[in-house]
Amino acid sequence: MNGRLSKGWWMSAGWDTAGTAFVWGCALAATLALAWLIGGVLSAGAGVISWEFLTSEPSDAGRAGGIGTILVATCWILAVASMTSLPVGIGAAVWLAECNRDGQLGRWVRGAVDLLAGVPSIVFGLFGNAFFCQFLGLGYSILSGGLTLAVMILPLLVRVSEQGLRAVPDQYRMAAAALGLSRTTTFLHVVLPQAVPALLAGFLLATARALSETAALIFTSGYVARMPRSLFDSGRAISVHVYDLVMHVPGGERRAAGAALVLVLLLLAIHSLTNLFARQWLSHVT
Amino acid sequence: MSPDAPPGIRVAIELERLTVRYGPVVAVRDVSLAIPPCRITAVVGPSGSGKSSLLAAINRLVDLVPGAVVSGRVRIAGQEIYNGLTDVDELRRRVAMVFQRPNPFPMSVRRNITLALREHGVRRRELLEAIVHRVLHDVGLWEEVGGRLDYPAHKLSGGQQQRLCIARAMALDPEVLLLDEPCSALDPLSTAKIEELLRRFRERYTVVLVTHNLAQARRLADYVAVLWQIEGEGRLLEFGPASDVFENPQHELTRAYVTGLTG
Numbered sequence: 001m002n003g004r005l006s007k008g009w010w011m012s013a014g015w016d017t018a019g020t021a022f023v024w025g026c027a028l029a030a031t032l033a034l035a036w037l038i039g040g041v042l043s044a045g046a047g048v049i050s051w052e053f054l055t056s057e058p059s060d061a062g063r064a065g066g067i068g069t070i071l072v073a074t075c076w077i078l079a080v081a082s083m084t085s086l087p088v089g090i091g092a093a094v095w096l097a098e099c100n101r102d103g104q105l106g107r108w109v110r111g112a113v114d115l116l117a118g119v120p121s122i123v124f125g126l127f128g129n130a131f132f133c134q135f136l137g138l139g140y141s142i143l144s145g146g147l148t149l150a151v152m153i154l155p156l157l158v159r160v161s162e163q164g165l166r167a168v169p170d171q172y173r174m175a176a177a178a179l180g181l182s183r184t185t186t187f188l189h190v191v192l193p194q195a196v197p198a199l200l201a202g203f204l205l206a207t208a209r210a211l212s213e214t215a216a217l218i219f220t221s222g223y224v225a226r227m228p229r230s231l232f233d234s235g236r237a238i239s240v241h242v243y244d245l246v247m248h249v250p251g252g253e254r255r256a257a258g259a260a261l262v263l264v265l266l267l268l269a270i271h272s273l274t275n276l277f278a279r280q281w282l283s284h285v286t
Numbered sequence: 287m288s289p290d291a292p293p294g295i296r297v298a299i300e301l302e303r304l305t306v307r308y309g310p311v312v313a314v315r316d317v318s319l320a321i322p323p324c325r326i327t328a329v330v331g332p333s334g335s336g337k338s339s340l341l342a343a344i345n346r347l348v349d350l351v352p353g354a355v356v357s358g359r360v361r362i363a364g365q366e367i368y369n370g371l372t373d374v375d376e377l378r379r380r381v382a383m384v385f386q387r388p389n390p391f392p393m394s395v396r397r398n399i400t401l402a403l404r405e406h407g408v409r410r411r412e413l414l415e416a417i418v419h420r421v422l423h424d425v426g427l428w429e430e431v432g433g434r435l436d437y438p439a440h441k442l443s444g445g446q447q448q449r450l451c452i453a454r455a456m457a458l459d460p461e462v463l464l465l466d467e468p469c470s471a472l473d474p475l476s477t478a479k480i481e482e483l484l485r486r487f488r489e490r491y492t493v494v495l496v497t498h499n500l501a502q503a504r505r506l507a508d509y510v511a512v513l514w515q516i517e518g519e520g521r522l523l524e525f526g527p528a529s530d531v532f533e534n535p536q537h538e539l540t541r542a543y544v545t546g547l548t549g
Contacts (some may be wrong), residue, residue, distance in 0.1 A: 102352060175451070178385075179455065179458065180376065181402055182375060185401075185405050
């Protein structure tokens with residue numbers, strides 16, 4: 001080698017080993033964070049959970065009783081949020097993916113949607129309070145909370161659905177056009193069936209996002225822990241319940257941990273479902 | 287479904303000074319061609335000579351390309367297709383197209399064929415079944431997949447998929463069959479089957495076959511159009527009966543191309 005090509009200090013085996021060890025450590029740390037979180041919630045909350053806890057009404061400001069009414073209110077809020085954001089979100093995604101893919105207008109809409117995604121949830125809460133509760137006169141209600149969440153999860157829904165629709169290869173659209181199929185038929189019978197798993201995954205992600213939301217709901221759906229009788233009643237979502245017990249109710253910590261555990265389990269369930277659909281979708285596309 | 291061509295017209299497709307632009311890029315300039323009916327016309331030439339753009343102008347598929355502008359005239363059975371009166375979906379039913387890569391829809395073999403039929407108004411079950419049977423027979427797939435009509439089309443081999451795409455197009459009873467390098471993604475055996483099909487279809491359809499495979503053009507074509515990229519634009523060098531173009535080319539570039547000296 002005549003000494004001209006000598007190994008640099010960074011090329012020694014020791015550095016390779018150290019680098020590998022470092023990235024292993026980072027991956028481990030990321031995993032441990034989740035394990036620590038779940039372990040903590042589990043150890044604090046597992047003792048509280050029972051059928052009784054899941055079905056009964058909270059009493060003594062939440063220090064006793066369960067989360068039955070909280071779960072009902074949470075379901076109502078999620079139902080309002082998803083039923084209103086789903087059609088709008090998927091409709092907008094179809095427009096972006098099929099009608100204005102590369103146009104200037106599409107870029108603007110995409111920019112607006114991305115900006116909306118960056119708005120902090122507390123701002124959604126204040127906006128929801130001003131617009132739904134006061135301006136539209138819906139007051140602190142499940143409807144106000146659900147609609148606020150709908151606006152908040154809209155960007156996620158739009159962008160994931162758009163990606164799903166765009167991933168359907170163009171050769172199918174070309175083949176359909178060459179057979180004289182209308183755009184509607186092409187979309188409904190050729191494009192949409194292939195995008196369904198992606199749309200479902202987007203929907204579930206958005207639901208998980210809504211389920212874990214607190215700040216947007218405090219000022220919109222409110223704190224009332226009674227069983228809601230209609231959409232115009234106030235209802236306390238599960239994340240709001242956890243927040244309230246921890247912050248405002250001395251002695252509520254054990255029940256808060258129980259509710260938090262239920263919340264985490266629900267999120268895990270939703271994410272597993274999402275993964276299932278995403279995998280199915282990938283196997284479909286490739 | 288299609289009206290008979292008026293007597294005396296021996297031109298199925300007439301291009302008159304056809305120019306196709308994509309923004310500032312001119313893919314095809316000033317091509318005039320009279321494609322005869324019920325014959326195989328091969329469009330040959332090196333990559334970038336505008337073969338596919340020319341083909342996509344005949345069924346207006348080029349409309350789907352953002353920024354594409356077509357000028358000049360295209361007449362099919364005497365009727366101009368680039369005007370506001372043309373029903374584009376009906377035009378594409380009459381002028382079928384098969385692509386380079388087999389692109390059956392991700393659904394069953396049967397539904398691949400019936401989807402477009404239903405769209406064009408065929409609803410009766412027995413009629414749909416009869417057409418499926420007929421076109422699969424025509425492309426030689428009936429023996430291979432006749433018992434598996436509910437089988438996903440994607441599970442077929444590449445050559446079978448391409449024949450399914452041809453069957454799917456034929457089900458609509460077109461007058462013209464446009465093929466854009468239909469064999470370039472296939473193995474030699476599948477290619478031979480498709481060539482055999484095209485030879486049999488010669489009497490029934492006006493076939494326009496884009497190919498960069500000169501040997502294939504020699505084997506199949508009755509007429510040959512040679513496109514060439516000149517100063518960045520696709521131009522027609524030569525058009526005529528296959529024997530003339532191959533044995534006695536008029537243009538120096540054509541001579542070099544067909545004898546394998548260039549291209």
